[in-house]
Amino acid sequence: MxxxxxxxxxxxxxxxxxxxxxxxxxxxxxxxxxxxxxxxxxxxxxxxxxxxxxxxxxxxxxxxxxxxxxxxxxxxxxxxxxxxxxxxxxxxxxxxxxxxxxxxxxxxxxxxxxPRRLDVPGTGLAGVHHLRRLAHADRLRGTLAGLGRDNGHLVIAGGGRIGLEVAAAARTYGAEVTVIEPHPTPLHPVLGPELGAVLTDLHGEHGVRFRFGAGIAEIVGQDSQVLAVRTDDGDEHPAHAVLAAVGAxxxxxxxxxxxxxxxxxxxxxxxxxxxxxxxxxxxxxxxxxxxxxxxxxxxxxxxxxxxxxxxxxxxxxxxxLGREVVYDRVPYFFSDQYGVSMEYSGWAPPGSYDEVVVRGDPGRREFLAFWLNGGRVLAGLNMNVRDVTGPVQELIRSGREVDRERLADPSVPLASVAAG
Incomplete structure (x- = not known):
């Protein structure tokens, strides 16, 4: 009661x-x-x-x-x-x-x-999408299916997590996809140049085209429909729909x-x-x-x-309820693209780390990567390596300096690296 x-x-x-x-x-x-x-x-x-x-x-x-x-x-x-x-x-x-x-x-x-909006001409056209709410997904899902049937083009503004996941979904429907990203690699503020290239290659193998170092200057349309996207470097890209994935x-x-x-x-x-x-x-x-x-x-x-x-x-x-609470969980996100799973733990913004240590083979997309500062782990990424989030987060929590060679050696259990 x-x-x-x-x-x-x-x-x-x-x-x-x-x-x-x-x-x-x-x-x-x-x-x-x-x-x-x-x-x-x-x-x-x-x-x-x-x-x-x-x-x-x-x-x-x-x-x-x-x-x-x-x-x-x-x-x-x-x-x-x-x-x-x-x-x-x-x-x-x-x-x-x-x-x-x-x-x-x-x-x-x-x-x-x-979702943040694009501040460029043409954002009011019917074919411009955002993705934050269920109603947005309902509408975008129908659009992707239509693009796939008609060999249509989707242009995505932003190569972050949402942009990449939508790119992967669009390709499953058969839509043509171009991602326009001002940074030099996807997820650049999170992964940096060291690991962003792995995602570039993954999406490239599935037919996604990237335009790095550019932003959208105008969405061109007629009768409320999207026809093309112009970038600030003067190029024009065919488009029948646009997704603004430029953050929230x-x-x-x-x-x-x-x-x-x-x-x-x-x-x-x-x-x-x-x-x-x-x-x-x-x-x-x-x-x-x-x-x-x-x-x-x-x-x-x-x-x-x-x-x-x-x-x-x-x-x-x-x-x-008056309980004693200290919210200190390690930041975490996951992503799935083309059957490749990725988990990221920690916080390593640009300029905060001085070294990236890789364990495994990025070429096979089966590896771990660690962002270090002064030998201490700030963040870790595991791609297609299961059940390691706990040890990765313990390395971050410990704040201890790690042995880089042991950290990079797949034969050394992560738990023993975390234990010092």
Whole structure:
């Protein structure tokens, strides 16, 4: 039975919000749990939108965090298709788009992020896509199928994780694909030039064309349809559809208007401490929007990946219940492209590392790579090597200097390297 004397409100209908609601009930909270989402769909996970669901290997129902009946059974009140438009911290209330105020005793902001737009002529054409929401994936999936049937061209602005995964999905439908990327390699800010070439070769083998060192200057169209893309170096590329995969911006409007502290750019997001609490003791943030002061790295990080939502939502829920929480998980993401699996753990932005150590054979796409600074592992990538995420993350957590030769030797168990 729900005890109506306490109300916990979650703003955000994604994975972080849904897992927070689940954790509140699992931890014994008997008060009201209200989840507010501005989409009409029940909370869902985002990785399938650029992976299995987009490529057609997974059904639409596979994306949802819980069966719709779970929310009723768990006593979680849903306000779907209703954005939260105002936060009154003094009154401890959230106002919905229809004017309804909802009181809270504790509030979790899991508002996520939204795709960045291209600031060039032609972005309003019907064939320009973004990929962040389930509705975006529904539309893009139909477009890719049509391009495949008609030998059509997809131009992707951005060679990051989403851009590459959509490129792989598009090729499974038979669409022609060109990726336009200002950096010299795909995923360059994460992998650097040392490993980006591996992904260039992988996609090249599957027929994807890259145009590095350029950006989109104009999307050319007629009668609202896309015809071509012009790059800032003067080239023109045929296109029947365009995907803008140029990153995402944290959705902070609600927090900003309420006077909550925001993290400085380029991190952005809502500033929270290691317990995911904002400067307001009754307001927390988790998932893509949360800029956490990370105890392990001694810096404020904002991580836009599935694992952060999966783990951050429950951590925030426990903090809301008064539990002692230190959110210090090693940042992590995974990607699947053409059957090649890749997992990345850690944080090694450009300029933070002085060496990359490789274990295995990148040419066979079966290897590990480690980004080091002063002999200490900052981040690690495993490609088509299974069950090593734990040891990789332990190397990062230990902060100890490693023996580079042992680290590079596949015959030496990673666990023994981590153990020193």
């Amino acid at each position: 729900v005890d109506a004397h306490r109300t916990f409100v979650i703003v955000g209908g994604g994975l972080a919000g849904a897992k927070a609601a689940e954790t509140l009930r699992a931890e014994g909270f008997r008060g009201r749990v209200i989840l507010i989402g501005d989409e009409r769909d029940h909370p869902y996970e985002r990785p399938p939108l650029s992976k299995g669901y987009l490529s057609g290997t997974a059904g639409r129902d596979s994306v949802f965090v819980h069966d719709p009946g779970w929310y009723t059974a768990a006593g979680v009140e849903l306000h779907l298709g209703q954005p939260a438009v105002r936060l009154d911290r003094e009154a401890k209330a959230v106002e919905l788009g229809d004017g309804t105020p909802i009181h809270y005793d504790a509030l979790l902001l899991a508002t996520g992020a939204e 911006a944290p959705r902070v409007a609600l927090a900003r208007s309420a006077g909550l502290e925001l993290a400085e750019e380029p991190v952005g997001g809502i500033a929270v401490d290691a317990s995911l609490r904002t400067g307001d003791p009754y307001v927390y943030a988790a998932g893509d929007v949360a800029a956490v002061h990370h105890p392990l790295f001694g810096a404020r990080l904002r991580v836009e990946h599935w694992a952060n939502a999966l783990n951050g939502g429950p951590a925030a829920a426990r903090a809301m």
